Amino acid sequence: MPRIAILDQDSCQPKRCSLECHRYCPGVRTGDDTVVIDERTGRPTIFEELCTGCGICVHKCPFRAISIINLPQELEGRRIHRYGPNRFALYELPIPRAGKVMGLVGQNGTGKTTALEILAGRLGPNLGSREAAPPKVLNEFFKGSELQAYFARIGRVKTAYKPQAIDGLPKVVRGEVGALLAKADERGASRELSEALGLSEVLDRNVKLLSGGELQRLAIAATAVREADIYYFDEPSSHLDVYQRLNAARVIRGLAEAGKAVLVVEHDLAMLDYMCDYVHVLYGKPRAYGVVSSPRGVRVGINVFLDGYLREENVRFRRESIRFEVRPPSKARVAGRAMFSYPKLKKRFKGFELEVTPGSVYVGEVVGVVGPNAIGKTTFVRMLAGELKPTVGRLGFKLAVAHKSQYLKIEFGGTVEAWLRELIGEFGPSFDPEILQPLEVRPLLERRLEELSGGELQRIAIAACLGQPADIYLIDEPSAYLDVEQRLSTARVIRRVIERREAAAFVVDHDMLSVDFVSDRLLVFTGEPSQVGKTQGPLGMREGMNMFLREVGVTFRRDPQTGRPRANKPGSGLDREQKERGEYFYLG
Template sequence: MPRIAILDREKCKPEKCSLECQRFCPGVRVGEETIVLDEEEIPLISEELCTGCGICVHKCPFEAINIINLPEELEGRCIHRYGPNRFALYELPIPRYGKVTGLVGRNGIGKTTALNLLSGEFTPNLGGEEPASGADLNEFFKGSELQAYFSEIGEVNISYKPQRIANLPSVVKGKVGELLTSIDERGKSGELIRELDLEEVKNHKVENLSGGELQRLGIAAAVAKEADLYYFDEPSSHLDIYQRLNAARVIRRLAKGDKAVIIVEHDLAALDYMCDYVHVMYGTPSAYGVVSEPRGVRVGINTFLNGYLKEENIRFRDESIRFETRAPKKAREVGVPLFDFPKLMKRFKGFKLEVQEGKVFAGEIVGIVGPNAIGKTTFVRMLAGDLKPTQGEIEKELEVAYKPQYPKFDGKGTVRNYLKSHLPEFNQDVKVEVLEPLGVDELLEADTTALSGGQRQRVEISRCLGQPADLYLLDEPSAYLDVEQRLSMARALSRIIDDREATAFVVDHDVLTIDYLSNRLLVFHGEPGRKGATRGPLEMREGMNSFLQEVGITFRRDPHTGRPRVNKPGSRMDREQKEQGEYYYTG
């Protein structure tokens, strides 16, 4: 049975321990070099000598070691490894010309690594210390579709939209329209500006764009290039549902003809809408990842939700993920409202937001939905005290905890120190209620400057939920989180709101997340970038219908998992549901 030993170098603190891993290792005790120290005095575990007893795993005071027994089928199938006792990727997705292929799986199991390998960002080392030669790759992939791919990789043009679009302003300068025109190799810049809703910002400088605008610019820039292969890493982050589907149509159209497209995406509705095939990825985050065989998009997504690969006979999750098809019962308005917000108005240059008065009750979560640039973040910032209304005044004697749209960390240091400095109490209750469900307990010794987008998001959600408060405000908490992390976040928030008899407003663009956690909806409508207004809070059925009718989108339900699937505009299901006035719920 193949076995790998993983040492998390961020967690490992040899200067603060007694090297228990080495002292208690049975192999070391009988004179074998099962665990030695490298030139940096970091333990190095020999996978050939390790017996898999697990003593080092349990003895390590910093929980930095993981010994994993892999399926026999993975023997000799390592595509790339970042070094001894570091992350390993097994198998690769297959680019198919004329098709869109999706990758779905948890964060930290190699999806971005797979794209980097396929795009030529770096060369596979096949588990060794040096990049593999062309002859080695040819022999390794002999008889597979990837054999021809790697033999021609230097001869094909590749366009790559990376995950982190926040870095874009530091790489490119100038105005949006001028930038797209300068890199446009397909004569599509004008068309892309219209389809990706960039008309309003085409004369804006890149450094002044919002996260959603940067994302759409990144997609447009990747599509404008003349390439054979197109790779998109999380293209829907920070986009509203209408923008996501517009982006999906643009990406989908690329595959017509002789182009190959691969997408990494956590929004299952967008993934379903874009793709022909899906590779499910499984493994242990930060330890190893495995790319499964390709499946048709519906079967692939359902397989991921079920947590079981039938053909491979591998279960990678204990429980299946299921979605409710019926609207929840109406929220009970019991007693005196916890918080009344008055009629508010906020003016900016060229934009006006009008908020109708409303009330929220203890123990409920109000989801906030609507297009981008319609005033959702402005409303939340007014509640948080970050913005003063132009008209109206928020009178409240409530403790408020706020998670902003874009997490920012002040200074360097560990996650532990960051949370301790921001939470009045950093105790076992916080660990059990917040850190463990969000997986942040495993990041406590990590440096805040080295966190990925998803890790930063989870740390900031933990900082918000770890505070004792009456009103919790979370702006786009699902961005950069995978499907399982989104559901874990929703469960943790629901428990906290219920136990503390508090209330929460949650802004998000993932319809599944909003549906999963909300008791009622506050719906924003209007003209993005010019004026916004609110309806509600409304009951879930009324709120979803109001919101989706505004954008003209209906969802049907998968018969096996209950997950919502976007109906094609004008299809029979789309027409029937619009006639019935049921845009989301079917029961």
């Protein structure tokens, strides 16, 4: 059975331990070099060929920095890349196919971006050794598979790549949007794609003045205007609202319809479903190893991912399957105990007005907030939080409010634990089991804030918000940067905390599955982005989803196996039928 030993470089702290991994290893005690301590760094290297897998070092290490993993026998000899001894390893690769959109879905840290970088020719696969493998070795390795021809041509395959992180784009490209797109345009498509992605109005804007959503759309357009054989899109929906996600999905599908091969990494399952033909599931242990499954049709692939079991490979990669249910309203809401009501409000900025119609929120209720970007959702949230004063109307209640902002800029020069303690004081008895553990914040407590990734910052920001005692929790875009499992466990944590504390929450989100999973009712924002916004509701889920999705122009049905909402293909029989009946979000 193949075995790998992984050392989490962020957790290993040789200056703060007694090198227990070395001291207690039975191999070392009998004179072997199973664990060798580097003289310069003080960190251990575990020699996998000598390690018996006893697991003693795993339990003895005070910082839980070591994982010893026994892999399925079938993975023997299937290692594609390793970042070095005791570091992350990737097994198998996705397969690009001409005229098809192939999706990749899986937990963060299981190698999706590594796989894309290899296929895009930006990272030479080393098959587990120290050096990138030469073409002859790769040819032998992939012999008989669809990837053999791919690697034979890899120097000549033209690829276009949209990276995951786009926030740093203004540091590497300079100039105005229109000029940049014109320069990248090899297909004569920049005008068409600017319109399709809603960039026409920012063509003369400098890149450094763009919002996150505008940068994302520019990055998608700049990739799609290139002439390439294979297009790679790494998380194209981050920072986009539902309208923009659908437009991006149509642009991506358009490339496949023009005969190109397209590979997409995406955590928004509704979007993945909407744009892909096939799906590869990635499973493994985050930051330790990842395995790319064989491709499956998009419906089956997403269901397999939710089920946590790959039948053909006979691999269970998650203990529980994920199910979506049509929930009854929370008990507190049935009892109808109002938490607070707000009157008609208005907020005006230069060139923008938000009108808030009167509404009430019940005890124990989670209200999902949906609508396009720049329509006033954050303004509404900030008025409730007391951060903005309404121009017309007054909020008379005195309720304690905890707010998680959409932006994750946390300036604090210390550890996560120190930051949490400064914000919420002593941790109460339920904080750890109810919030820190399910949000996977516990392993981050010793880390410094400036070292954290977007997903890690998101989880600690949610924990900090929910850790504060409050009557109303305002949680703005909790699913950004999180993978599917983290999104759903976050939704569960929010619901549990709100119900148990008899509080109420507004959750702003663009991921339809997360909205469906977390909300009791919906507050819908309509209007014209950047000009005028108006709230409708809170409405029941069915009414709210119908109103919202009618505006977006997309219909959903439920998958009979998992209960998850699936976007209907535009113009399909179901799409037309549901639109005629006015049932955009089929709840049956």
